[in-house]
Amino acid sequence: FTLEKAKLVQTHKQKIAQEFARxxxxxxxxxxxxxxHEITRSRIAILRAREESVQKVLDKxxxxxxxxxxxxxxxxxxVELILQALTKLAGEPEVTIQCREEDRxxxxxxxxxxxxxxxxxxxxxxLVLDLKNYLAPxxxxxxxxxxxxxxxx
Numbered sequence: 001f002t003l004e005k006a007k008l009v010q011t012h013k014q015k016i017a018q019e020f021a022r023x024x025x026x027x028x029x030x031x032x033x034x035x036x037h038e039i040t041r042s043r044i045a046i047l048r049a050r051e052e053s054v055q056k057v058l059d060k061x062x063x064x065x066x067x068x069x070x071x072x073x074x075x076x077x078x079v080e081l082i083l084q085a086l087t088k089l090a091g092e093p094e095v096t097i098q099c100r101e102e103d104r105x106x107x108x109x110x111x112x113x114x115x116x117x118x119x120x121x122x123x124x125x126x127l128v129l130d131l132k133n134y135l136a137p138x139x140x141x142x143x144x145x146x147x148x149x150x151x152x153x
Contacts, residue, residue: 078110101134
């Protein structure tokens, strides 16, 4: 009877030890899962903060560009951009320039200045201002419900 009792006690001890080991393993797994979830939440928070920062920078740049397009320096910027484009397109006999409809007068002046600069430098190129196909208007002209584009809207 004592032997059987000892065997029964021993088997129950082993079962309890196995159950304890299984539960301990489960607790470890749960801890790892919780840790993984916490890391994921942290990464998502960092990505959201980064996205908000990028959006703020983008909004600020958009505002600054809108201010620039209304400033007197805008024509000089257009001239410089046209000359830079002509440098990239060196060897092209004719270059067509597109602008926003609201900028057509300033763009025409900028094209004339760029033409005279090219003539002074001895570059033979014909500049044509496209008055049929305009770029997207500024958000101020297009309205609040328009989509943003890289071309000005």
